Amino acid sequence: MxxxxxxxxxxxxxxxxxxxxxxxxxxxxxxxxxxxxxxxxxxxxxxxxxxxxxxxxxxxxxxxxxxxxxxxxxxxxxxxxxxxxxxxxxxxxxxxxxxxxxxxxxxxxxxxxxxxxxxxxxxxxxxxxxxxxxxxxxxxxxxxxxxxxxxxxxxxxxxxxxxxxxxxxxxxxxxxxxxxxxxxxxxxxxxxxxxxxxxxxxxxxxSKSPLVLRRMKQTVADGLEQPEAVALRLERLVLEAHSHSHDIKEGLAAFVEKRTPNFKGY
Structure with missing residues (x-):
């Protein structure tokens, strides 16, 4: 640089x-x-x-x-x-x-x-x-x-x-x-x-999950160019992939354990 x-x-x-x-x-x-x-x-x-x-x-x-x-x-x-x-x-x-x-x-x-x-x-x-x-x-x-x-x-x-x-x-x-x-x-x-x-x-x-923010940003951008039904299907596909991530598991565990989550971005 x-x-x-x-x-x-x-x-x-x-x-x-x-x-x-x-x-x-x-x-x-x-x-x-x-x-x-x-x-x-x-x-x-x-x-x-x-x-x-x-x-x-x-x-x-x-x-x-x-x-x-x-x-x-x-x-x-x-x-x-x-x-x-x-x-x-x-x-x-x-x-x-x-x-x-x-x-x-x-x-x-x-x-x-x-x-x-x-x-x-x-x-x-x-x-x-x-x-x-x-x-x-x-x-x-x-x-x-x-x-x-x-x-x-x-x-x-x-x-x-x-x-x-x-x-x-x-x-x-x-x-x-x-x-x-x-x-x-x-x-x-x-x-x-x-x-x-x-x-x-x-x-x-x-403080939020970098992974979920990245996926939210991309899904919003992609969904705006699609009919609502297509955008909803896209959202569900992204959620399916996201459900296997570290950050969703960490976020849910932190909720149950009443602590601040430690998001990793994957």
Whole structure:
């Protein structure tokens, strides 16, 4: 793993905190940042001691989207064997997919402005907690840019097509609190309480069986694309496999013995 220059990586208990660290650029996504995020997520996947991943930003933004200066430069290249814009989008989507399909629970801790690629990054996480001052929007239309990592494809699935089209068409940002009823944001807390609240949530999740969390996450994702009857059959098949695991036996034994379970993740 290269030495990070655009992110900070810290392990707090069983949670890895990855902080986007380009505050002067509102934590805009660059080639270097996307590469470092990809490597950091892979590191978390390999480390059994890490059970939850938290993504947040330094300064007054979570992430303002892609680095538009870099995007502009990439669009100016003439015909040739390289396609810098395409290469950047491929890198962004590899990183987003790595985060989206990570088997461990992920939390986006929105500490400030979250828009365009920043919103797409947050949506790649499982849960989203926001500071009171956070504003969220798409903003691609403000610069004549088309979304490339879920803004037009995933946002309507999260908040419905009408609300999504409002954010897409207007480029407006809304208070994070307005997006709680639509199911995009789990909760909003005072700015000073964001980190403590996310730490508490991460610790609660990390105390659960890593195996059951991984299977729950995968079954939810797979089931959403299936008719209800198919999703139910899938759930039962996963339960059948899970019934032979150490963690279910340990969890039930701990219940009977009135003690805290010691989950192993297998």
């Amino acid at each position: 290269t030495t990070p220059t655009t992110i900070l990586f810290e392990q707090r208990g069983a949670a890895a905190w990855i902080t986007l660290n380009r505050p002067a650029a509102m934590n805009a996504l660059s080639d270097a940042m996307c590469t470092e995020l990809l490597e950091a997520i892979e590191r978390c996947e390999r480390d059994a001691a890490i059970r939850v991943i938290v993504l947040t930003g330094a300064g007054r933004a979570f992430c303002a989207g892609a680095d538009l200066k870099g995007v502009f430069e990439n669009t100016q290249s003439g015909p040739g064997p390289r396609d810098p814009m395409g290469e950047f989008l491929d890198l962004v989507n590899r990183m987003m997919d790595k985060l989206r399909f990570c088997p461990k629970p992920t939390i986006a801790a929105l500490n400030g402005l979250t828009m365009a690629g920043g919103l797409e990054l947050a949506m790649a996480c499982d849960l989203m907690l926001a500071a009171e001052s956070t504003r969220i929007g798409d903003a691609h239309a403000n610069f004549g840019v088309f979304p490339g990592a879920g803004g037009a494809a995933i946002l309507p699935r999260r908040i419905g097509p009408t609300a999504a089209k409002y954010l897409l068409f207007t480029g407006d940002t809304l208070p994070a609190r307005d997006l709680v009823p639509l199911g995009l944001v789990n909760s909003v807390v005072p700015d000073a309480e964001l980190v403590p609240e996310v730490e508490k949530l991460a610790a609660r999740i990390a």
